[in-house]
Amino acid sequence: MTPPRRILLLGGTGEARRLAELLDKKPEFEVVYSLAGRVENPVVPTGTVRSGGFGGVIGLRHWMSDNHIDEVVDATHPFAATISDHAVSACKDTDIPLTVLRRPPWLPVPGDRWQNVPTMDAAALALDALPDPSTVFLTTGRQDVETFAGIARHRFVIRAIDPPTGPTPASSTVVLARGPFDLDDELDLMRRQSVDILVTKNSGGDMTYAKLVAARRRNIPVIVVERPPSIPTTEFVTATAVLNHLMRTDAT
Template sequence: MHVLILGGTAEARALAGLLHGTPGIRVTSSLAGRVASPRLPAGEVRIGGFGGAEGLAEWLREHAVDAVIDATHPFAERISFNAAGAAATAHVPLLALRRPGWVPVEGDDWRDVASLEEAARALDGLGDRVFLTTGRLGLATFADCPQWFLVRSVDAPDTPMPARTELLLARGPFDLPAERDLIARHRIDVLVTKDSGGAATSPKLTAAREAGIPVVVVRRPPVPEGVPVATTPEGAAAWAATAARPGASRVR
């Protein structure tokens, strides 16, 4: 049985590790190629796009894929819709592995917004020193903002940045003591983040709460309807092991 994992996340790597070497299962992980030196999962790996939903459907047929698991980042909106369209076209079962989103707790001061553009506008009046952790691809949205920004990214941005910017190249996971120190050392007034979910980057939320600073949180984009969901790699692995059986799409 050939399983294609659309990955790049920690959950995707964990899933590939669970499936790799399992008798009767061949696993291929597909990475978008947006990170210069990605952490490679176990099993076969391909890097690069497919050419939209039609290109992905053709790839599924050519490589005799029996099941697809969309374990991409929660904000990789386009590939999730392409995966749903391709799976339907190629008549291949599809599962989404989605980590739960973050939930505010007592003491949090969160400002929910629907986009990076709204996040940039929401900064007015929240302070002058911004810790921006939304990734390098959307950095140009903040290019005209007057605030000072601490930008944390895995790779160096190649898009316009705010005039007052300090760049911090780092890859998670990040621990709470380090996040506390970063916020205090840079005298951060406000944190801007996407609702990526998971534990790898969540300590910044705790550090912001402890420091009493507001957090601008970009909500997740829409996802394709009708796609069964698993919230853990173990749940996705169990689905993959039985994907050819009737009723396998009913995952909780």
């Protein structure tokens, strides 16, 4: 009997959990679901789950070898550039196939008032350049809050799953919440907090898209941090497409 193909699934997203569920139903695959450990109480699928870093490219390479990994699927957040880069390097060094599951980015539609910026630092500079004090709805995640800590002119409404651990802006309110978020709730929050501007990463997906619709409805400008450049590799936008790809390669 042929042993199952061992898959290292770099997760932390809804798409990753969906893929893990699909693979769990296929006896020809054995999945290790890996999390970076940045969220205190992550939602995880059934099966084998590991948490924490690997120790850079070298550590990841050794871990894959020690655990007899046959293929890696990178289904991390579009802004998890470090682990994605490490996966590319480690798989290239070991000739282990790498497949990427990445949700498509959001695109502006008529009525949106987007300002696209390349980095989180550029978003902070754009806020600092606003002529009047504003209430900023900051939805970039707790890891990036400290980038805005030195901006004293604006009031910040910071939404994150877990509390920020680093410096925060002097005038700030922290709202702890986990998506998905619906449109009525986003509109209500923006009204209650008198939000003037939204700052977000271009994460894509449906779970947090309602904030962009709410900003459009309220004619609120949005600073959108663009995704880091991706390294060309085999990439799909749905869990089902990745499963079909893995099934085809397993059969060859």
